[in-house]
Amino acid sequence: MRIVFALALGLGVALPLASPVSAQTSSTRLARRQNLARRFPQLGIRPDRGLTRVGIPKNIVTSAVRRTTAVPVPSATTLSFEFVGFPSNQKAELEGFISANYKTIVQVWGEPAPEQRGKTVTVTNVENAAVYDPPAGPTTGGYIDFDYINTGIPSDNSFRLLKLVLSAFQGPRVPAVNFGEGHYVEPYLLGASEAAALQILYKVFGSPSNFDPGLYADYYLPFYDAFNSSTLGNIKIVSASEDVTIADFRLAMAQAAFLKLYAEKETFFRDFNTALYASGAARRSVNADELEAIGAGVCPTIEGQPFRVWVREQGALNARIQTGNKLYMVALPAVASALTGNRSSAVIFAEAFATDAKGDDVALFTGAPKASNGTLLPAYAAIDAYDETGRNINSYSSELKATNVLVFNDRVAPGEARMQPGFVPWSTPAAARVTLRARLGTAEATAVFPFGAAGTSTSPAKIYGATPGGTTGTVAVTSGNLNQNVPIARGTFSAIIDPVSGPRVKTTLSDGSKTFLRNTAWLRPNAAVTPLEFLLPGSGAAVSSSALSLNTANGRLKMIAFPLRPTQRDEILALNLPAGSNIMARYRPDLSPARYETSPNISQGPEAGFGYWLNLPTTGLNTQVAGTYPATNLAAELELKGGWNQIGVPRATAISALSVKVRYGGYSAVTLQDAQTRGWLAAGIWRYNGRGGYERVDISGGTLTPWEGYWVFASPQTGVSMVFDPPTSTQSVRALAAPSGSWSVGIAASSSLSRDTSASFGVSTAKPAAKPPIASRQLSVYFPPSDAAASVGGGTAQGFLKQLKATNEWRFAVDGATKGERVTLYWPNFTAVPSNLQLQLRD
Numbered sequence: 001m002r003i004v005f006a007l008a009l010g011l012g013v014a015l016p017l018a019s020p021v022s023a024q025t026s027s028t029r030l031a032r033r034q035n036l037a038r039r040f041p042q043l044g045i046r047p048d049r050g051l052t053r054v055g056i057p058k059n060i061v062t063s064a065v066r067r068t069t070a071v072p073v074p075s076a077t078t079l080s081f082e083f084v085g086f087p088s089n090q091k092a093e094l095e096g097f098i099s100a101n102y103k104t105i106v107q108v109w110g111e112p113a114p115e116q117r118g119k120t121v122t123v124t125n126v127e128n129a130a131v132y133d134p135p136a137g138p139t140t141g142g143y144i145d146f147d148y149i150n151t152g153i154p155s156d157n158s159f160r161l162l163k164l165v166l167s168a169f170q171g172p173r174v175p176a177v178n179f180g181e182g183h184y185v186e187p188y189l190l191g192a193s194e195a196a197a198l199q200i201l202y203k204v205f206g207s208p209s210n211f212d213p214g215l216y217a218d219y220y221l222p223f224y225d226a227f228n229s230s231t232l233g234n235i236k237i238v239s240a241s242e243d244v245t246i247a248d249f250r251l252a253m254a255q256a257a258f259l260k261l262y263a264e265k266e267t268f269f270r271d272f273n274t275a276l277y278a279s280g281a282a283r284r285s286v287n288a289d290e291l292e293a294i295g296a297g298v299c300p301t302i303e304g305q306p307f308r309v310w311v312r313e314q315g316a317l318n319a320r321i322q323t324g325n326k327l328y329m330v331a332l333p334a335v336a337s338a339l340t341g342n343r344s345s346a347v348i349f350a351e352a353f354a355t356d357a358k359g360d361d362v363a364l365f366t367g368a369p370k371a372s373n374g375t376l377l378p379a380y381a382a383i384d385a386y387d388e389t390g391r392n393i394n395s396y397s398s399e400l401k402a403t404n405v406l407v408f409n410d411r412v413a414p415g416e417a418r419m420q421p422g423f424v425p426w427s428t429p430a431a432a433r434v435t436l437r438a439r440l441g442t443a444e445a446t447a448v449f450p451f452g453a454a455g456t457s458t459s460p461a462k463i464y465g466a467t468p469g470g471t472t473g474t475v476a477v478t479s480g481n482l483n484q485n486v487p488i489a490r491g492t493f494s495a496i497i498d499p500v501s502g503p504r505v506k507t508t509l510s511d512g513s514k515t516f517l518r519n520t521a522w523l524r525p526n527a528a529v530t531p532l533e534f535l536l537p538g539s540g541a542a543v544s545s546s547a548l549s550l551n552t553a554n555g556r557l558k559m560i561a562f563p564l565r566p567t568q569r570d571e572i573l574a575l576n577l578p579a580g581s582n583i584m585a586r587y588r589p590d591l592s593p594a595r596y597e598t599s600p601n602i603s604q605g606p607e608a609g610f611g612y613w614l615n616l617p618t619t620g621l622n623t624q625v626a627g628t629y630p631a632t633n634l635a636a637e638l639e640l641k642g643g644w645n646q647i648g649v650p651r652a653t654a655i656s657a658l659s660v661k662v663r664y665g666g667y668s669a670v671t672l673q674d675a676q677t678r679g680w681l682a683a684g685i686w687r688y689n690g691r692g693g694y695e696r697v698d699i700s701g702g703t704l705t706p707w708e709g710y711w712v713f714a715s716p717q718t719g720v721s722m723v724f725d726p727p728t729s730t731q732s733v734r735a736l737a738a739p740s741g742s743w744s745v746g747i748a749a750s751s752s753l754s755r756d757t758s759a760s761f762g763v764s765t766a767k768p769a770a771k772p773p774i775a776s777r778q779l780s781v782y783f784p785p786s787d788a789a790a791s792v793g794g795g796t797a798q799g800f801l802k803q804l805k806a807t808n809e810w811r812f813a814v815d816g817a818t819k820g821e822r823v824t825l826y827w828p829n830f831t832a833v834p835s836n837l838q839l840q841l842r843d
Helices: 027-039 088-109 156-173 186-204 221-227 246-264 268-278 288-298 307-311 398-402 672-678
Strands: 002-009 080-084 120-125 130-133 143-146 176-178 324-334 344-355 361-363 379-386 405-408 416-419 432-440 443-451 463-466 474-479 482-487 492-495 505-510 515-520 532-535 544-550 557-561 584-588 595-598 611-615 621-628 636-640 643-647 661-663 686-688 694-696 710-714 720-724 743-750 755-763 780-782 798-801 807-815 824-826 838-842
Touching: 027 344, 027 416, 080 088, 088 156, 088 186, 088 268, 120 156, 130 156, 143 156, 156 186, 156 268, 186 246, 186 268, 221 246, 221 324, 221 515, 221 532, 246 268, 246 324, 246 344, 246 515, 268 288, 288 307, 324 432, 344 379, 344 405, 344 432, 344 443, 379 398, 405 432, 443 463, 443 492, 474 492, 482 492, 505 532, 515 532, 544 557, 557 643, 557 686, 557 710, 584 643, 611 643, 636 643, 661 672, 694 755, 743 780, 755 780, 755 807, 798 807
Parallel strands: 002 807, 002 838, 080 120, 120 143, 324 443, 463 532, 755 798
Antiparallel strands: 130 143, 324 344, 344 361, 344 416, 379 405, 379 432, 405 416, 432 443, 463 492, 474 482, 474 505, 505 515, 544 621, 557 611, 584 595, 584 611, 636 720, 643 710, 661 720, 686 694, 686 710, 743 755, 743 824, 780 807
8 A cells, every 4th residue: 555645844934922872871771771770779870871982083064053152262272162053051051061170171181182282172962962073184173962961960961071072182092993983992981081070070069078970970989899800801892782781881890990090190091191192193093002001101000009910900991802702790799688588698690792803792692592483582591609618508598599590581681680699697607708600601700799798787887898719817907097907707808997988099908918909989978888898819818839940941932821829910020020021921812813912911810720921031930929729629610712722730739631621611521532522622732842842741641730831722612611620539530542443653843943743644533633823933743724623723733534545645734944944854653654554755
């Protein structure tokens, strides 16, 4: 039998780290917000609140009908506003507000952009509108379409207009990724303008002690930690379809984050805009990395952390498109009262949605199957409660005991589900950190509920919260001139001192080894109680230290992974390397487009199991990293996005690669081999051997080692989870058996700079292992992809024929060499080739 071996030798370069929105509230939006207001009465949500937006830049000629004199009086340094089509009383109110408070606007927001000075913005009375259209050219200051609405709230229309006025101050400098098409970085546009407008209104009112921001905007700052989630991240706040409530959460949380920045530095907005105007030309593209760099320059430290570390922990400020199915869930405690059966209960709101490559969201429920009559069928998410020890406590809640299911079947609010489970005490003291976990298909969410910490209706707590990761100790709480030492009871704490209310408030919480600073602002003046809720990750938890030692003997480029959650929330500083160093990279398959993020602009903080490329200093690295390991009595899970993921072992000790399990959606976790057989994971867990290329470790005897990074490919676009059982559990390890009658032979390529020994060819019915992405300038031997799952990495590491014919051919390529570089191909071992076969190599 004659076998022809074809060679395609590539000498290319290596792959690099590789319309106006209605001001009136629609009936659907009103119903959604009424549901939200009923669910969270402590937030004081106004259901009738509409949206203000920034529209597509344009140049138009407006009619002079009922045109008014511009205010303030036009000058070379001011931005003026003229009103068209408003009744005299409305005109007088709106004109008067801008004219009387122009200096206050400048004091908080800063001067208009250079292109806006001396220009006039035309404000036109347009029904059901609240939108600012920036100027497409240099002749005007832009256009505001605005509908005056009689809400009965003093200065409500002035506040709504003020948000648009602030965007008009920026004019052609509004943060945009594509200015001409009106694609804006909305968290930095809408969130910042709403936060600044609240501070301006507070000053306009004379800084009253009873100022209520909830009258003018959704105000979540007192419960910020509970609402904060990476799921909020997006470049958009409002989607084209506007059918998801997540937009309201995004706007409120972006506004709250900017209120934190103002609390840190009173001149933040003014300084930020000044730096924005100086950063480049008008109408240019600006992305999240650039905006974060401006923020870091203006406010280097916030809440005790470097700005770049802090900002990536604020989900709503992660202005990057992250595609996929998502589940957002929040759980606020309801104080024990007759209404809750004298039980501490969790008020749960969940929203399931999918984000596409443009950043638009659609409720997952709207894509559910339909009954024969065309009605959408409900979607169901499993939800479970766990105490601070990891024990399932559904049985202590009559609601969860009856059904631990979140039902997404709201016809008015697709994608939303609500529940309020109460709990009876199951141990002492009668307070505990409860973790709620929900799963809808491949979308998952976690919310922390401080059971018992909020107190009762007759004795409510003023400052309370939970300590994820820790269960004991003491928290020293300081608010204004008041302080109190409170015990951490089973992962919760509760204080009775009165929190301070005001435009810029700082609360300090310390457990003796860690200090948490929280910037807050006003408290609701007319509520029976105005508490603050804080979550303090790692407080009360034992801090471990893990040693990392790397040398440059096999090259400076290493792939590493944190086995613990570093106390220092910057991956560079956690490794005790120079701040801001551009020496680390992390691949993000969920970004649009999928790409590497490089330090110091990696948008996620380091977590146990997160993998990175690290370009070592020439002297190598020997360091100790402090942090907390995942609980050893519970399974640790790593969420893998669809595509290639850089991962590591979230444990202190090495484990067998074959002991890892994989879970997809609502299915139970299965063995690694079963997951590969089912197509959940592409075959292959790969380590990087420096100049030696990649080596597969998911084979018999393969070991996953703490601090080493690995590549793994999740085949479903919606991702899977890797499950690491507790170290003390009995792990069932099954070797990956080769199909009967199969054989394979390795083929390698080497040069003076690198080599790749990970490829092989032969006969097998098994799926070929996916080939991981090339690292920097690295030789790579690969076969044309035989399935879509493997193609992302540039082909497969294995070329398999299912059976032999009289003449057979395997085609492969070698990439990563420079022009003129000498590359040697060789076969390490031919013993597996049947003796009756003859191989030939053809170029």
